[in-house]
Amino acid sequence: xxxxxxxxxxxxxxxxxxxxxxxxxxxxxxxxxxxxxxxxxxxxxxxxxxxxxxxxxxxxxxxxxxxxxxxxxxxxxxxxxxxxxxxxxxxxxxxxxxxxxxxxxxxxxxxxxxxxxxxxxxxxxxxxxxxxxxxxxxxxxxxxxxxxxxxxxxxxxxxxxxxxxxxxxxxxxxxxxxxxxxxxxxxxxxxxxxxxxxxxxxxxxxxxxxxxxxxxxxxxxxxxxxxxxxxxxxxxxxxxxxxxxxxxxxxxxxxxxxxxxxxxxxxxxxxxxxxxxxxxxxxxxxxxxxxxxxxxxxxxxxxxxxxxxxxxxxxxxxxxxxxxxxxxxxxxxxxxxxxxxxxxxxxxxxxxxxxxxxxxxxxxxxxxxxxxxxxxxxxxxxxxxxxxxxxxxxxxxxxxxxxxxxxxxxxxxxxxxxxxxxxxxxxxxxxxxxxxxx
Amino acid sequence: xxxxxxxxxxxxxxxxxxxxxxxxxxxxxxxxxxxxxxxxxxxxxxxxxxxxxxxxxxxxxxxxxxxxxxxxxxxxxxxxxxxxxxxxxxxxxxxxxxxxxxxxxxxxxxxxxxxxxxxxxxxxxxxxxxxxxxxxxxxxxxxxxxxxxxxxxxxxxxxxxxxxxxxxxxxxxxxxxxxxxxxxxxxxxxxxxxxxxxxxxxxxxxxxxxxxxxxxxxxxxxxxxxxxxxxxxxxxxxxxxxxxxxxxxxxxxxxxxxxxxxxxxxxxxxxxxxxxxxxxxxxxxxxxxxxxxxxxxxxxxxxxxxxxxxxxxxxxxxxxxxxxxxxxxxxxxxx
Numbered sequence: 001x002x003x004x005x006x007x008x009x010x011x012x013x014x015x016x017x018x019x020x021x022x023x024x025x026x027x028x029x030x031x032x033x034x035x036x037x038x039x040x041x042x043x044x045x046x047x048x049x050x051x052x053x054x055x056x057x058x059x060x061x062x063x064x065x066x067x068x069x070x071x072x073x074x075x076x077x078x079x080x081x082x083x084x085x086x087x088x089x090x091x092x093x094x095x096x097x098x099x100x101x102x103x104x105x106x107x108x109x110x111x112x113x114x115x116x117x118x119x120x121x122x123x124x125x126x127x128x129x130x131x132x133x134x135x136x137x138x139x140x141x142x143x144x145x146x147x148x149x150x151x152x153x154x155x156x157x158x159x160x161x162x163x164x165x166x167x168x169x170x171x172x173x174x175x176x177x178x179x180x181x182x183x184x185x186x187x188x189x190x191x192x193x194x195x196x197x198x199x200x201x202x203x204x205x206x207x208x209x210x211x212x213x214x215x216x217x218x219x220x221x222x223x224x225x226x227x228x229x230x231x232x233x234x235x236x237x238x239x240x241x242x243x244x245x246x247x248x249x250x251x252x253x254x255x256x257x258x259x260x261x262x263x264x265x266x267x268x269x270x271x272x273x274x275x276x277x278x279x280x281x282x283x284x285x286x287x288x289x290x291x292x293x294x295x296x297x298x299x300x301x302x303x304x305x306x307x308x309x310x311x312x313x314x315x316x317x318x319x320x321x322x323x324x325x326x327x328x329x330x331x332x333x334x335x336x337x338x339x340x341x342x343x344x345x346x347x348x349x350x351x352x353x354x355x356x357x358x359x360x361x362x363x364x365x366x367x368x369x370x371x372x373x374x375x376x377x378x379x380x381x382x383x384x385x386x387x388x389x390x391x392x393x394x395x396x397x398x399x400x401x402x403x404x405x406x407x408x409x410x411x412x413x414x415x416x417x418x419x420x421x422x423x424x425x426x427x428x429x430x431x432x433x434x435x436x437x438x
Numbered sequence: 439x440x441x442x443x444x445x446x447x448x449x450x451x452x453x454x455x456x457x458x459x460x461x462x463x464x465x466x467x468x469x470x471x472x473x474x475x476x477x478x479x480x481x482x483x484x485x486x487x488x489x490x491x492x493x494x495x496x497x498x499x500x501x502x503x504x505x506x507x508x509x510x511x512x513x514x515x516x517x518x519x520x521x522x523x524x525x526x527x528x529x530x531x532x533x534x535x536x537x538x539x540x541x542x543x544x545x546x547x548x549x550x551x552x553x554x555x556x557x558x559x560x561x562x563x564x565x566x567x568x569x570x571x572x573x574x575x576x577x578x579x580x581x582x583x584x585x586x587x588x589x590x591x592x593x594x595x596x597x598x599x600x601x602x603x604x605x606x607x608x609x610x611x612x613x614x615x616x617x618x619x620x621x622x623x624x625x626x627x628x629x630x631x632x633x634x635x636x637x638x639x640x641x642x643x644x645x646x647x648x649x650x651x652x653x654x655x656x657x658x659x660x661x662x663x664x665x666x667x668x669x670x671x672x673x674x675x676x677x678x679x680x681x682x683x684x685x686x687x688x689x690x691x692x693x694x695x696x697x698x699x700x701x702x703x704x705x706x707x708x709x710x711x712x713x714x715x716x717x718x719x720x721x722x723x724x725x726x727x728x729x730x731x732x733x734x735x736x737x738x739x740x741x742x743x744x745x746x747x748x749x750x751x752x753x754x755x756x757x758x759x760x761x762x763x764x765x766x767x768x769x770x771x772x773x
Contacts, residue, residue, distance in 0.1 A: 273700075403611065
């Protein structure tokens, strides 16, 4: 199954992703509604020696292949993002082609999405908009606090589905909030659409033109089928368009939105942003906080207006100063200095290494594996081109997805072979001062 | 505070990072010699292994210029049973294996990697590399376990000062440890507080300690760092005074309450400056900003072809022309 060619997914920021054309043919995945019944055991087939190792290996390969396509060029990325998620709450979301139903799957994924989004974009903000009965309604306002949004998702009244969605109303609502955000942050809209129709009060093309003018990028995930107006919207605003084929693909499409997008050269956005670094205070008597008007015993004091806020990162409710802490800024650094992709080592070159550099797991010995098997599997070794150390598939994934450090590049004498580009960059940052405390 | 995910039956995986920076250990003012400290550390390792039959241990050396596993090493996997023929009737075999591996590993390091004086200036030991190795090892161990039975933690025994170039890698390690719920305990055996590692312990809810008398290292290790994740629920362990996360500006090292942050590279400055000294991005002047934006919007509206010609997905460039592209971005609206 894993023998078909490498999936040719465009870079994460290409004009749009046409799922129907590019990946459906090569990926051999079916739409969820085309599937009659799942036969998961068919996926695992023993090879001629009766072992499952080869299949497991190729499954790993498949996962790996997906990741390989990530671009690692150090580029400017819009790290401060403002994203509105438009959720279709029309009757079409009741469909059960995505299990358990479109709506409950969406809400489950969104919860995970919000947590992951704030993990990777700590100084960004999200807002939620729902649309039904031809109207659009804010489920939660633009804010950097994940719990607000997750709480909003859990409210029962927002889960009632009714009528038709209104794309135009939802886009206008998002636009009216987004045009007020400062220019240094990106303005994005993500539309999750289950319906094939929309009820609009006016001409949607006017709204789309307005979005383009205001530099708002709209991406769409359609749950049913490709709709021309949605695709047109993403084309015009340089967003991505995808049709979720099944549960897994839906999740992939959604999570592709998480890494910050590259900054376009057309946007004159770079600027110094004023931010406050509040210190935590503990009080003996409870006082009201500015954000929830609740009595609390401690919080962060805004350095500009001295109001008390419950948690950072946030924007001061009184004086709108962005409040952060230095580790939060550091959390975004890995987007600026990504780890180089590792290259696969062929069987014939696999003799020099016996174990993964980072986890000490032994590699399969090429002398003990028959040439037939070698033809269908790969050597399980992935090499960093900068430090020549080899890693196993698990570590490769872990290093690129979670850790964002190459242990090999870090643990060699700095004199030999020079530093990695990311380290050169890092060295240029006078980072000893960053986050240093008194 | 009580962590309900732990139970008495957990197997504890302890990854110890030992800083073997010879420049610090051989320093004339060092209050404890490496040899003595190693005796303490070995006893501590044995105590950890003795705690439960399935407790696991990994030891990583963070040397000047190189970081490597001391235990388990590759040789243990391959030669394993055949090599360790030598037995000592007075020592529990498992202890002996670990002790021998660690001692011979450190001996090898000290002999093979004699850092030159130039390297001393280049920075201290490779704590970030060791933490990365440790996290990869833990990741693999958790994967093999699959039952949530293994509870990992990392202990860093360090003597070196922070190396500023390690800031980003260490922060990356801290955040992945935090994500995976792995506490990083830090014992700064002597010297100045290690600020990065202090943050590591704070963010990952580990223990940070600087013993008052390094000669009594074993006591500190046994009482503060030996308790496993389950027993920590019931103990009152040394805490940190509130770690101050206020930032210091890049330009004057001054601690700032309100700072200016570059929207491209996130460097912090205490006052407005027209060019970012870190990534050399040129900023729009504050008073001109709104005007420039309006101008930019007008040019974009009147000349819709020009902004669309550049695809947003194309990488803007390598770090070297990162600056030039930023300059371009600024100069566009003023044209």
